[in-house]
Amino acid sequence: MIRPFGFNEFLFILTAVQWTIALSAIAFCGGGLGGLGIALARTSSMKLLRLVTTGYIRLFQGTPLLMQLFLVYFGANIFGLPLNAWIAALLALSLHASAFLGEIWRGCIQAVAPGQNEAATALALNYRDRMRYVILPQAARIAVAPTVGFLVQLIKGTSLASIIGFMELTRSGQIINNATFEPFKVFGVVALIYFSLCWPLSLLARRLERHFARSTAR
Known part of the structure; x- marks a missing residue:
């Protein structure tokens, strides 16, 4: 039975925001730990470590995140290690984040003046x-x-985690849309929620970039 998009439907979508935030936060922390190790390995004097971590970064930066989610979720089942959607999404996003953060932080380590290391x-x-x-x-x-x-x-x-059935913001929007058949309203609300989460962080990143650029120029 088709029902109109109302306040209860909006609350259902809004409730799913907590899972988007939780998935982002935990994957970011897990990726940060792995990324630090990768960054240190990439800047070490051991050639084998540099080669292995370079291959890891190229693998995860050179393949779509969607494919990584599929491989973790379905691949674990093939090898007899069934994972629920939450664990699979968390693992895939953490691995993805570690590759990108490792490369970002590798560049930042190498951006430090060589004289500092020599001193x-x-x-x-x-x-x-x-x-x-x-x-x-x-x-x-x-x-x-x-x-x-x-x-x-x-x-x-994290919106791609909806593909493997994880109940986050996008997945909740899909469920409500299937019940209301009002995609413009439903996904308009979903887009606005993503915007409200991401835009303040984008502004913060720009502000920090300008702040540290001025500090370096002094």
């Missing part, structure tokens, strides 16, 4: 201390703006 070496600091006390704090300042920018892309990317 730390002259002070007899080992690799761990050089990274912990000298290189990473400076790279973090450079990384803030592009990292926030990637978070915006990750939030929008």
Whole structure:
């Protein structure tokens, strides 16, 4: 039975926002941990580590996120490890985020002036201390703006999790649309909610980028 799009339908969509935010936040944290390891491996002196992580980055940057979701969700079942949609989406997005954040942070580490590393070496600091006390704090300042920018892309990317049945914002919109047959209203609301989530972060990324650019120029 077709029903009109009303307040209850809007609340159903709005309730799903919590799952979009939760999926984005946890995948971002998981991707951040993996991305830091990848960035350090990409800038290490060990050729094997650099080759392996370079291949990893090219794999995930060179394939659509949708395909990655399919491979994790259906591939796990083929190997006898059934995953529900929540775990599969979380794993796929975390792997995806680790590749992109690893490359972003690799560039930020290499953007630190070489003299900083040379000075730390002259002070007899080992690799761990050089990274912990000298290189990473400076790279973090450079990384803030592009990292926030990637978070915006990750939030929008969670919409693809609806393909494997995960109940997030886009999936809730699909369900309501199937009940109301008012796609313009339903997906207009969904788009506005995504906009309200992403636009403030986009503004923050631009502001941080300008702030750190001025700080560097001084």
